[in-house]
Amino acid sequence: MPARWRRRPGIELHWRDWGGDSVVFEQRSGHTYQFAPLAAAVMACFEEHDRSLDELTFQIALDLGSAPDNEIRAALEPIVSEFLSLGWIESTDA
Amino acid sequence: MSTSHHPQDEQSPAPTAGLESAARRRALLKGLGKGAALAGSAVPLSSLATGGQRPGMRLKKTDGNYYYCSVSGNGSIMLSAGTSTPPTCVGKACSYYKKDWYGKFSTWPKNVSGQYVCIVGSNGYPPTTRFCDIFIGGTTKTIGDCVNTASPDDNSHWVTAMLNATVCASTFPYTTTEVLALYNDSTQRTAAITFFKNYMATA
Numbered sequence: 001m002p003a004r005w006r007r008r009p010g011i012e013l014h015w016r017d018w019g020g021d022s023v024v025f026e027q028r029s030g031h032t033y034q035f036a037p038l039a040a041a042v043m044a045c046f047e048e049h050d051r052s053l054d055e056l057t058f059q060i061a062l063d064l065g066s067a068p069d070n071e072i073r074a075a076l077e078p079i080v081s082e083f084l085s086l087g088w089i090e091s092t093d094a
Numbered sequence: 095m096s097t098s099h100h101p102q103d104e105q106s107p108a109p110t111a112g113l114e115s116a117a118r119r120r121a122l123l124k125g126l127g128k129g130a131a132l133a134g135s136a137v138p139l140s141s142l143a144t145g146g147q148r149p150g151m152r153l154k155k156t157d158g159n160y161y162y163c164s165v166s167g168n169g170s171i172m173l174s175a176g177t178s179t180p181p182t183c184v185g186k187a188c189s190y191y192k193k194d195w196y197g198k199f200s201t202w203p204k205n206v207s208g209q210y211v212c213i214v215g216s217n218g219y220p221p222t223t224r225f226c227d228i229f230i231g232g233t234t235k236t237i238g239d240c241v242n243t244a245s246p247d248d249n250s251h252w253v254t255a256m257l258n259a260t261v262c263a264s265t266f267p268y269t270t271t272e273v274l275a276l277y278n279d280s281t282q283r284t285a286a287i288t289f290f291k292n293y294m295a296t297a
Binding site: 015017020021022037038040041044045047048049059060061063064065066071072075 | 112115116118119120121122123124126127128131132288292
């Protein structure tokens with residue numbers, strides 16, 4: 001069963017998007033972060049509902065008007081890792 | 095491939111929040127294209143914003159707002175609201191380096207002979223130096239012409255960044271050698287010039 005992740009309960013994110021920049025305030029830590037559109041879109045996916053990497057790849061590819069492929073998947077993997085490290089998402093097995 | 099939906103409980107996002115996130119997601123990627131989206135994600139902006147020896151600096155973006163900048167362990171920019179006020183990391187805009195009323199580049203650094211030059215490492219280049227003789231593969235316009243314009247382009251901003259690295263050495267996050275290295279690194283060049291244009295041309 002492939003890994004699935006969801007937004008961690010208690011994580012509140014307040015986003016502001018300016019074209020090529022997205023800035024987000026994470027309420028629990030009080031820190032503000034800046035992300036490129038792809039990373040911001042990935043987190044938006046998790047804010048909708050839990051996803052596996054395959055589902056994430058499919059959704060992002062759809063939004064980009066592209067076919068889901070390994071290139072997109074490979075670009076999403078470090079982004080997912082980053083959100084895991086930040087503690088914003090967790091495995092649904094948790 | 096299917097997407098799943100979880101039954102509502104107090105820890106799950108409210109339905110409207112999910113709809114808002116979906117709308118945001120589509121807006122973020124709309125018109126971007128796969129190439130542009132993936133290229134942007136591959137370049138860690140933090141390595142630019144905190145370059146040189148100045149982590150924890152405060153940046154002023156062209157939107158007029160201040161952001162406090164430091165590096166997170168994952169390489170993303172961490173902009174902290176903080177209670178202290180660190181010094182502002184800033185550079186001059188391109189227009190600062192245009193010719194003065196007398197036709198001289200009097201805001202440029204001077205060499206030991208009193209000539210106005212653009213310093214790169216241990217070399218000083220007069221305004222008549224071609225851009226491509228410093229920034230390999232670039233335009234054949236002179237560096238003076240690059241900044242002496244009412245319509246600055248990326249070449250203008252590269253020269254501006256190089257001049258800022260000397261003129262604003264106390265507040266600019268990169269040395270002249272580092273600016274050149276960013277230009278010469280094809281994986282960093284686009285993000286670097288974006289950073290210089292949006293954050294380092296606000297003084």
